[in-house]
Amino acid sequence: MGKIAENLLRLRDEVALACRKSGRGHQEVRIVCVSKGRSIEEIKEAISCGVTDIGENRIQEALLKLNLLRAPNSELRTHFVGHLQTNKAKDAVNIFDLIHSVDSLRLAEAINKAAAALNKVQDVLVQVNVSGEESKFGIKPEDAPNTIKEIYSLPNVSVKGLMTIAPFAPDPETARPHFRALRQLRDEVNALSAMSYELRALSMGMSDDFREAVEEGATIIRIGRRIFDS
């Protein structure tokens, strides 16, 4: 068995274990294979091992690669996980099923306009900077209810949930409070919106901290190195 196949088997086992530990069903967690910087051959191998969701973080790279990866009848789902500039919104809407990184109303408006021109309703997540790190993109948690409400009112954008990137730390336990904070924020926003909309998705957890994220309620984890590296 090749390295990627072995990595994926182990990853799925570990996700299932984290689900069991926290009383969740393993089908509640979608694994997005983050393929930035990987070759077409590597990505095709991952797809042949059952990967259904591919994530990229640069528009130019994704434009080149996704064309080569999408077979006519493939069910490949595409995710944008990087920082999106407003002037690239149109390209992103063209090629991605889910944009994880909406971090301003201005960006959401640009996505809405591009999606309207394509007759598409674009699924998005709102990126929240729960840790408050200066270097991170994302809206402030205290702005989330209002910003989400405004984004929600855009007709060609559909807000599915929230995304965050935990600060880098050697011990993955340090990420847990940030994951918990994102889940609580989602639940607060849902309570405030009083059933006019419900956010379900939580995109959180990467190669080093996906177990903690799953235990705290992640519905999408974004994994690169654990799939492609030994």
Ligand SMILES: *Cc1c(COP(=O)(O)O)cnc(C)c1O
């Ligand atoms: C690269 C990247 C990932 C995957 O990171 P790994 O540590 O390789 O699993 C996840 N999310 C985002 C936003 C990324 O840029």
